[in-house]
Amino acid sequence: MSTQQTIETRLTERFSPVHLEIVDDSARHAGHPGAAGGGGHFLVTLVSADFEGMPRVQRHRAVYQELDGLMGGAIHALGLKTWTPAEWESR
Secondary structure, three states: OOHHHHHHHHHHHHHOOOEEEEEEOHHHHOOOHHHHOOOEEEEEEEEOHHHOOOOHHHHHHHHHHHOOOOEOOOEEEEEEEEEOHHHHHHO
8 A cells, every 4th residue: 555545544534534635745855855765745635524623733733643653754744734624615
């Protein structure tokens, strides 16, 4: 299973997203020290009702916790956009 597939599986199981988009941006970072170690760069947009009432920092911590074990290894950099369904609809 690729790192992108692992991210998708973990986030889907934990957050039951209304919308989930994962972009592997690793190719744009070729030559970057983190890329040399095999760690990928990913951009994640995650829309979940689980984020209701949570400030952005808490949302991001929840995602990082779910991806624990991948950060600093398979994932070198992770960009996050976390939204509630209402925020997603009104944007």
